[in-house]
Amino acid sequence: MDIQQLVKAMTPEVYENLRNAVETGKWPDGNALSEEQKSNSMxxxxxxxxxxxxxxxHMTIGKNGEVVQKSRQQLQQDFANALDKDSDKNDLDKDDLDRDNTQDAAVSSSPQDLNTIARFKQDDI
Incomplete structure (x- = not known):
């Protein structure tokens, strides 16, 4: 089996294990990679x-076989876009959570519960 066939047969999990092994110099079980294993895995x-x-x-191999290098400005833009996507998702999740918590609090709380502070027993501390 040549390297082309081997790469096409690799699953994403195998790729992640090899990538982590190359990054850390160790297999998932903790054994160190030999120089030959590092070279082949890389x-x-x-x-x-x-x-x-x-x-x-950034710093991966693109489809043309070249290393993908991005400028600082491109990396900052990618980072800002990722933050915006996470922020939008978190805003939606937060709205849903707030709505659920408000409904749960209205159903399960009495007027006395709204004015009390959490109390702990001595054993809890």
Whole structure:
């Protein structure tokens, strides 16, 4: 089996394990990679990035086989876009949570509960 077939047969989980092994120098079980294993794993990771993943992330291998390098301005823009997406998602989740909590509080609380502070027993502390 040549490297091309091997890369096409790799699952995303295998790719992640190889990538983590190359990054840390250790297999998931804690054993260190030999120099040959590092070299082969790195080659497989780079081939997978170029042929299968085709990522446009900074410092990965793009579909053309070249290292994707972004300027500082591009990275800042990508980061800002990611924050905006997370913020929009969190706003929606927060609205849903607030609505649920308000409904739950109205159903389960009595007027006395709204004015009390949490009390703990000695055993709880």
């Amino acid at each position: 080659q497989a990771v780079l081939m997978y990035q170029a042929q299968v993943e085709q990522s446009d992330q």
